[in-house]
Amino acid sequence: MDNPFKDIKELTRDVESYLRKNRSAIYNNSKRISDFFEMACYNNIVRFYENNNYDVEIKNLQKSKFKYKCTTAGNPANYSFFEVKRKIGTTEFIFEIRHNLNVQSYHNSDTFTTPDICIIKPNSIEEDDDFYDSKMKYYYVSNKSLISFCEVKNFNPYPELLFNFIGVVNELRPNLLRPVKQSGVSHISTTLMVSGKSNKHATRIITNLQSRYHINVLSDLFNIGGVTFGRHSIKKVKTV
Numbered sequence: 001m002d003n004p005f006k007d008i009k010e011l012t013r014d015v016e017s018y019l020r021k022n023r024s025a026i027y028n029n030s031k032r033i034s035d036f037f038e039m040a041c042y043n044n045i046v047r048f049y050e051n052n053n054y055d056v057e058i059k060n061l062q063k064s065k066f067k068y069k070c071t072t073a074g075n076p077a078n079y080s081f082f083e084v085k086r087k088i089g090t091t092e093f094i095f096e097i098r099h100n101l102n103v104q105s106y107h108n109s110d111t112f113t114t115p116d117i118c119i120i121k122p123n124s125i126e127e128d129d130d131f132y133d134s135k136m137k138y139y140y141v142s143n144k145s146l147i148s149f150c151e152v153k154n155f156n157p158y159p160e161l162l163f164n165f166i167g168v169v170n171e172l173r174p175n176l177l178r179p180v181k182q183s184g185v186s187h188i189s190t191t192l193m194v195s196g197k198s199n200k201h202a203t204r205i206i207t208n209l210q211s212r213y214h215i216n217v218l219s220d221l222f223n224i225g226g227v228t229f230g231r232h233s234i235k236k237v238k239t240v
Helices: 008-021 033-049 158-171 201-214 220-227
Strands: 055-059 083-086 091-099 102-104 117-120 125-129 138-141 144-154 190-193 216-218
Touching: 008 033, 033 083, 033 091, 033 117, 033 144, 033 220, 083 190, 102 144, 102 190, 144 158, 158 190, 158 201
Parallel strands: 102 138, 144 190, 190 216
Antiparallel strands: 055 083, 083 091, 091 117, 117 144, 125 138
8 A cells, every 4th residue: 555645845845835836935834744634635626726717815914924734723814714706697696615614514504514624705704703612703604605616635535435425415505415516616626645555445535526416526635636636627626
């Protein structure tokens, strides 16, 4: 089995290179390879929108640098994000690509989970003063403001990981568990992004899940992440 991990220096170069392209630099001081893999995947989602004719713009720099939200805690206002825009006819569509944002369940308004990457409607983050027993605020986005989401896992794909992802899809985007029509604005469909390469059994499961549901399961991203999100390859990625 191939090693799902990558030299952190190489990952750091990938992340910093993309930010330089967008006239910024990294703020975070993380030393965890899983964090840098999340950052790289976040950048790849932004790249997906770039290659689908969206204009991308960095928002909310911290001390003139891009601060990734590599934690499920914290106020999103203290972290950077990308805004993506696309004009169709006379209508301009605007969305935000966010990192580690709490999202309301499709089924229950008082239940939440935190995908690694979310595409949401602009200015849609809400506050709840009663979620915790303390005075701490809870920040979240309503399910109706969620456009799509991605989960990022720094592992080799294995059956339980793949099936657990379907559970999250059912909680947030159950409509994707049946055939859907594409909208006029191309968004990446809900996606599981995995660093390592799948073995024969996991590959069979991935093929079955992708044929059954309107989802993407992208593996071996340490080796082929750049290719997967290239201008020509993204045509193979399901959209909504």
